[in-house]
Amino acid sequence: MENTSSSSDAHVLIIPFPAQGHVTPMLSLAKLLSFSGVFTTFVNTESIHRRLSGSSGLTDRRRLRFRAVPDALTGDGGGNTRDFDFPSRFFNLQESMRSGSTEAYKKLLTEELIGEWPPVTCVIADGILDYAIEVAGEVGIPTLVFRTSSPCCAWAFASVPSLIHHGIIPFPEECDMDEIVKGVEGMEGILRRRDLPSFMRMVKSTEDKHIKLMNGFNSKLIIGKAIIFNSFDALDPTLLPIMSSYYPPIFTIGPLHILTKSLNISNEEEEEQQEPGINPSLISLLQEDRTYMTWLDNQPDQSVIYISFGTVAVLSPEQFIELWHGLINSGHRFLWAVREDLVKGKEEIEITKEMEEGTKERGCMVEWVPQEEVLAHRAVGCFLTHSGWNSTLEGMVAGVPMICFPYFSDQMINSRFVSEVWRIGLDMKDVCDRNIVERMVRKVMEESALELRSSTARMADLARKSVEENGTFSC
Ligand code: UDX
Numbered sequence: 001m002e003n004t005s006s007s008s009d010a011h012v013l014i015i016p017f018p019a020q021g022h023v024t025p026m027l028s029l030a031k032l033l034s035f036s037g038v039f040t041t042f043v044n045t046e047s048i049h050r051r052l053s054g055s056s057g058l059t060d061r062r063r064l065r066f067r068a069v070p071d072a073l074t075g076d077g078g079g080n081t082r083d084f085d086f087p088s089r090f091f092n093l094q095e096s097m098r099s100g101s102t103e104a105y106k107k108l109l110t111e112e113l114i115g116e117w118p119p120v121t122c123v124i125a126d127g128i129l130d131y132a133i134e135v136a137g138e139v140g141i142p143t144l145v146f147r148t149s150s151p152c153c154a155w156a157f158a159s160v161p162s163l164i165h166h167g168i169i170p171f172p173e174e175c176d177m178d179e180i181v182k183g184v185e186g187m188e189g190i191l192r193r194r195d196l197p198s199f200m201r202m203v204k205s206t207e208d209k210h211i212k213l214m215n216g217f218n219s220k221l222i223i224g225k226a227i228i229f230n231s232f233d234a235l236d237p238t239l240l241p242i243m244s245s246y247y248p249p250i251f252t253i254g255p256l257h258i259l260t261k262s263l264n265i266s267n268e269e270e271e272e273q274q275e276p277g278i279n280p281s282l283i284s285l286l287q288e289d290r291t292y293m294t295w296l297d298n299q300p301d302q303s304v305i306y307i308s309f310g311t312v313a314v315l316s317p318e319q320f321i322e323l324w325h326g327l328i329n330s331g332h333r334f335l336w337a338v339r340e341d342l343v344k345g346k347e348e349i350e351i352t353k354e355m356e357e358g359t360k361e362r363g364c365m366v367e368w369v370p371q372e373e374v375l376a377h378r379a380v381g382c383f384l385t386h387s388g389w390n391s392t393l394e395g396m397v398a399g400v401p402m403i404c405f406p407y408f409s410d411q412m413i414n415s416r417f418v419s420e421v422w423r424i425g426l427d428m429k430d431v432c433d434r435n436i437v438e439r440m441v442r443k444v445m446e447e448s449a450l451e452l453r454s455s456t457a458r459m460a461d462l463a464r465k466s467v468e469e470n471g472t473f474s475c
Pocket of ligand 1: 019020021022024148149150308309310311312313337367368369370371372387388389390391392394409410411
């Protein structure tokens with residue numbers, strides 16, 4: 001992509017849901033648009049804006065400016081455990097954002113700007129940020145909806161009525177979780193009950209709030225002028241044409257982090273560049289710890305398992321211990337990003353001598369790392385992940401085979417696609433036992449290493465091609 005220095009009057013306002021997994025890809029898009037000459041306003045909540053500004057010095061540029069709207073007061077959803085009341089928490093958050101942020105947001109949409117900045121002509125709103133989509137519609141600004149999850153997940157949510165019709169949800173009592181389900185067009189023969197987005201497991205009746213939640217995710221997709229996914233066509237050659245026949249135009253513009261990385265390289269090369277480098281993928285809401293780097297540099301090629309469960313997933317003390325033992329018993333080296341709040345009830349963990357010594361010998365645990373950089377390191381040979389969409393794309397592009405241990409929502413279906421459709425990893429869903437962890441690690445690092453590495457390399461190649469000059473990237 002080149003800087004066209006367009007004199008266009010286009011001014012795009014981009015507004016993500018306030019969470020790292022949403023801010024990162026949408027900020028990548030903001031950077032790309034501003035680099036192409038489009039005036040771009042990026043809107044965070046105040047607390048996210050403060051945290052990002054503190055860690056990375058986000059400052060306004062000639063065609064990219066950052067603004068904030070007040071934070072919403074979050075309702076108590078019962079804590080972040082696997083079975084917390086996500087719908088209630090989500091609905092409360094939506095309501096408080098609507099009441100707390102609408103005024104400031106509307107002002108940004110309609111304000112008269114001074115200097116060369118034209119008024120806002122288009123909004124790109126997060127597909128799960130209801131008030132942002134609705135308010136833009138009310139003031140008559142065309143809106144594109146950016147869905148930060150995978151297309152396959154969005155399509156599963158769209159299939160809720162069909163899944164109800166086929167008697168798949170609510171799940172019958174004591175049903176077979178491994179049974180292949182009907183009802184998701186284009187995914188026949190692929191999905192088992194356990195691979196459906198986790199909210200479907202929690203549905204008790206057709207009136208259930210989880211149904212309202214999933215239908216809500218889908219309904220926002222159909223009211224915009226177009227839908228944007230951080231994905232690429234070669235990933236879903238069957239699914240995307242089906243989705244296109246039901247939805248407004250779909251643009252697959254990813255993997256965005258490849259594009260922003262190439263901008264950063266060209267920024268360094270061209271000193272006169274007007275928009276100096278911010279790398280959205282290096283903009284983190286958590287403090288980075290770089291002590292891992294020296295350790296990683298000293299490990300042999302493809303010898304290390306990198307473990308991270310993103311920004312939301314929570315493990316029980318038992319799961320943490322089983323994973324830890326499995327890693328040690330595998331005999332392989334590991335680098336584990338253990339977020340401060342990763343384990344709920346971590347005071348219950350008893351660290352044995354075996355765990356301590358095994359880690360000292362072959363492991364490294366840090367709180368937070370720049371993940372893209374770690375995945376691209378020559379020493380990393382396997383990614384044990386929660387299958388969040390950003391992590392899945394990052395692992396795929398880096399050509400690192402995955403072991404998936406999904407936590408909730410879209411991660412259940414992403415992990416199935418990783419193992420059964422894209423064949424770039426193994427799915428350990430719903431099981432956390434040290435023997436299985438060890439077996440999975442050995443399979444990825446030893447027995448199936450060649451096969452998995454070559455299919456992941458193929459996928460990485462397709463991802464890169466999609467964002468080349470004549471690739472499928474369209475924006
Ligand atoms: C959430 C949902 O969990 C996910 O399923 C959805 O697709 C997006 O929103 P999250 O759990 O944070 O996201 O996972 P993911 O989408 O993988 O994003 C995590 C981001 O944090 C990645 O970009 C990753 O590079 C970054 N990260 C993670 C770090 O930079 N350092 C770390 O140590 C761990």
